[in-house]
Amino acid sequence: MQNPFTVLDVVETADDDAIKKAYLQQVREYPPERDPERFQVIRTAYETIKTRRDRLRYRLFQHKTPNPAGLVAAALQPGPPRRLTEQQLRQWLNHRLTSQK
Amino acid sequence: MRKPLPSPRLRLEEQPTRELIARGEALLATHDYKDAIDVYKLLLKREPQAGWRESLASTYLERAKQLASKGMYREAAVLWENLPSLCGQIRQPELYIDWLLQTGQYAKAMRAYVQHAAALSGAGELETRLAALTLAGQKDILQTLPQDTPLRRQLSVAQAALRAYGQGEAEATVRECLQNIPIRSPYRDLRQALSALLKLDTDPAGAPALVERILPTSPYHDLAEIVRACAAREPARAMLALDSVQRDLAVHLLGLNPQQIKLLKEWTRLGEQPNDKTLFGFITNNLALLDQEQARQACLALLAVYPRGQPTYIKLFGPLPSLEAHRLQALQAEQEHDLRRALHHWQACVGELVKDRKNPDHRLMAALVLRQMAELAKHEDYSWEDESDVCKYLKQSLDFDPDDRDVYLKLAALYKEADDDKEYHQWVERAVKQFPDDPQVLMAAVATATARKAYKKAAGFAERVLELDPINSKARAVLINSHLAHARKQIVAGKYALAEKELDSASQLERDNARSGIVEINRGLLAFKQRQHERVYHWLKEGIRLAGSPLLGWLRLAVEASGIKLEPTTFQSDLGLGDPRKFTASRADLLTLTQWVNAYQEEGVDSISSVLEDLEKPLKRAIKELGKEEDLLSVCECFHQAPHYELLEYAATGALQHCPERPIFIYYQIYGRAEGEVDALKGRDYDRLEDALKEAKKAEDHRAVMRIVHFIHQRGLFTSFPRPRGGPRSMPMPMSMPPQMRREMEEAREELEQMPPALRERMLNQLLDSLPQDDDFPPEVQRAIMKALLLGGDGLEELLNMDMDDFPMPSPGRGRPGGRQR
Numbered sequence: 001m002q003n004p005f006t007v008l009d010v011v012e013t014a015d016d017d018a019i020k021k022a023y024l025q026q027v028r029e030y031p032p033e034r035d036p037e038r039f040q041v042i043r044t045a046y047e048t049i050k051t052r053r054d055r056l057r058y059r060l061f062q063h064k065t066p067n068p069a070g071l072v073a074a075a076l077q078p079g080p081p082r083r084l085t086e087q088q089l090r091q092w093l094n095h096r097l098t099s100q101k
Numbered sequence: 102m103r104k105p106l107p108s109p110r111l112r113l114e115e116q117p118t119r120e121l122i123a124r125g126e127a128l129l130a131t132h133d134y135k136d137a138i139d140v141y142k143l144l145l146k147r148e149p150q151a152g153w154r155e156s157l158a159s160t161y162l163e164r165a166k167q168l169a170s171k172g173m174y175r176e177a178a179v180l181w182e183n184l185p186s187l188c189g190q191i192r193q194p195e196l197y198i199d200w201l202l203q204t205g206q207y208a209k210a211m212r213a214y215v216q217h218a219a220a221l222s223g224a225g226e227l228e229t230r231l232a233a234l235t236l237a238g239q240k241d242i243l244q245t246l247p248q249d250t251p252l253r254r255q256l257s258v259a260q261a262a263l264r265a266y267g268q269g270e271a272e273a274t275v276r277e278c279l280q281n282i283p284i285r286s287p288y289r290d291l292r293q294a295l296s297a298l299l300k301l302d303t304d305p306a307g308a309p310a311l312v313e314r315i316l317p318t319s320p321y322h323d324l325a326e327i328v329r330a331c332a333a334r335e336p337a338r339a340m341l342a343l344d345s346v347q348r349d350l351a352v353h354l355l356g357l358n359p360q361q362i363k364l365l366k367e368w369t370r371l372g373e374q375p376n377d378k379t380l381f382g383f384i385t386n387n388l389a390l391l392d393q394e395q396a397r398q399a400c401l402a403l404l405a406v407y408p409r410g411q412p413t414y415i416k417l418f419g420p421l422p423s424l425e426a427h428r429l430q431a432l433q434a435e436q437e438h439d440l441r442r443a444l445h446h447w448q449a450c451v452g453e454l455v456k457d458r459k460n461p462d463h464r465l466m467a468a469l470v471l472r473q474m475a476e477l478a479k480h481e482d483y484s485w486e487d488e489s490d491v492c493k494y495l496k497q498s499l500d501f502d503p504d505d506r507d508v509y510l511k512l513a514a515l516y517k518e519a520d521d522d523k524e525y526h527q528w529v530e531r532a533v534k535q536f537p538d539d540p541q542v543l544m545a546a547v548a549t550a551t552a553r554k555a556y557k558k559a560a561g562f563a564e565r566v567l568e569l570d571p572i573n574s575k576a577r578a579v580l581i582n583s584h585l586a587h588a589r590k591q592i593v594a595g596k597y598a599l600a601e602k603e604l605d606s607a608s609q610l611e612r613d614n615a616r617s618g619i620v621e622i623n624r625g626l627l628a629f630k631q632r633q634h635e636r637v638y639h640w641l642k643e644g645i646r647l648a649g650s651p652l653l654g655w656l657r658l659a660v661e662a663s664g665i666k667l668e669p670t671t672f673q674s675d676l677g678l679g680d681p682r683k684f685t686a687s688r689a690d691l692l693t694l695t696q697w698v699n700a701y702q703e704e705g706v707d708s709i710s711s712v713l714e715d716l717e718k719p720l721k722r723a724i725k726e727l728g729k730e731e732d733l734l735s736v737c738e739c740f741h742q743a744p745h746y747e748l749l750e751y752a753a754t755g756a757l758q759h760c761p762e763r764p765i766f767i768y769y770q771i772y773g774r775a776e777g778e779v780d781a782l783k784g785r786d787y788d789r790l791e792d793a794l795k796e797a798k799k800a801e802d803h804r805a806v807m808r809i810v811h812f813i814h815q816r817g818l819f820t821s822f823p824r825p826r827g828g829p830r831s832m833p834m835p836m837s838m839p840p841q842m843r844r845e846m847e848e849a850r851e852e853l854e855q856m857p858p859a860l861r862e863r864m865l866n867q868l869l870d871s872l873p874q875d876d877d878f879p880p881e882v883q884r885a886i887m888k889a890l891l892l893g894g895d896g897l898e899e900l901l902n903m904d905m906d907d908f909p910m911p912s913p914g915r916g917r918p919g920g921r922q923r
Binding site: 003006052053056059061065068069072073074075081082084085086094095 | 354358368403466473
């Protein structure tokens, strides 16, 4: 399970209002009709930490293996964007077209 | 006699033409092109018909496609090459050219491209591939490209765009180059892919839309996937789906540094579902790159499933606070199903939390922990001899958090199940005080008030529910019943006008589509009391009609009549209902009857059993027809509550034919057979009940467990001591043993076992001397039993095998072992 606070992009001390706001923001970004899988993750995260009671329950009883994808994602903050070189592109195209033989 | 030999199958060449035609068609229909080719070749040999030539051509082409779909492009191309010479036809040359390209036969492919240019149709995909090969620098293709084709004409603009992007020209310059590539060009996928790559620099979220139309068959599809991964919210996760070549390009595009690339490589090596140890190692090894606090939290969460990581955690993040240490131990114990250890550590957590009572978070956490403890205790505590641990924990939790409605209702339900009416009603009352506008609480209040025959109170609660929730049918039914109950009282008291008024009120509350005839039947009975004979049968007939069937009508009439002290048989002949034993009942009638009986039972109507006596035969016939498990469950539960033992046993026996091992049906059958009396249990049935209890516990069928335990503990606790199976019923053990006591006994036994013999003897004697006096057993028997229990199985076996005469049984006046008085 992904850390619901990371999924909703809120701090652990966020209150009900802040969490609801973050949830609605995420739903606007990933509506269920466009990205049902992501929406499900967002929904589950929201249900897990919706109220103070939920948040404390999560803090006490959460014992599933955490999914550190968010943690890794945060560490992989892109540097200044770089382009592919002409040679890289040609090589890749060649590889792509000949690797199917 | 020997079997006749099957007639030998004719060889293909020997088969008549008509059969060959049919065979060819059948082979085509089943996509068996390989054999179909042989058939059509033979047919053409016999007679060169145009139709068969056509069929052979189609068959060749389909077979070639079949081979290509298996990746056998070379074989497919060879087959296609035979097509023109065999059938004189050229079909779908674009496929042939594609198969040549797939096998690297570029020169040959280009010759075919030039030769069949006029016959190429829908060659967009082929041209996109040729364009990509041209850009990749395939000389065979470049040299043979016809001058006047878009492939040749637009090559230079495509190369210019590629160069501009690859050499880091300004965005505007690259865009200008890209705009020179027409939208219908064979280089259009390059145009889209480069536009998306450019967009990654300035607006990554907008990039994927630009590659949306690149088809999976396009050579640029892999590049589209790279764009999508780089633009993803979590590129790390998206990159798991890329191959290593794609990932290298993505890493370059994202501008990751070498450390990040190392982290990403390690992360992708973990795969989708790494084990807890690997994950813990991954986080702790890469701590320098990760957010410290989030990494700590992830490690802490992992400790619950990977306790061996604790020393590393402490080394990296410092010692665990006492609360955390106990919490992790409790979670670990839960996963190992060691409930006692889990409860111990949770209790310690509560202790830590209440040290700072003023902290509202700590108070709420203490309440949540206690509720968790109640959940755990539920799994091993089915005894209600004393107040159960479940209730104890739930009540304590309310001290810290009195605002959890469900806890009040849970407590009420637990006490109701335990037949502790006083506590049940009290907890509902407390819930009403705390949550006066909660329909669910108010409905619970309606139920308790009805059970106590406080109809006015029940109606008050029901009215409030209807204010809050106007479509609540249960509340409506309660109000109707309340008016009916008043009407009955007034009829018995001879206050007919008031009774009529109550019946009018009940009638007004009934929905037109849900009239059950109960009001009309009561109007009929009121008319009888008023000696208005012409109205009696009008209303009664109307009531029976609305009831839906004579059987249901009779049930209503019989129960309502007995409610005002009238005999239903008074009306039987004039209503033309006939003998109730001859009624018929459908499945729907039977299920409606269970609902009505349940409702009467809740109201405390005591004439149900006798009314059901009259309907026994038709009900048995209807039960026999039932096949669905849930129907049988409803019927059994109804007769269990009513109670009607014969029908219960009958229904449960029928249910066991459908679900042979379902514990709840075994219980219903035995309970019905023993007429609800544990003393009437036969030895074999006791064994079956014990087995059913084990099964129910295994299947977490709490209802069955509760029912069985209540039944066998009806006369005090029987403990699960070894006794010969299937033999005569052994003597119930003379002492009740709630789980707590059993635990204490086990602990004492363990302690004794660990002591040296001399000390054990002394300690045992001390324990036996401290036994409280028991009215039912002489001290020596009591000591012998306790000694056997504390020293283990052998002594107990010996004790149980002793001649009964050795045990002076208590006199009847003093109660039986494990008797009710206890």
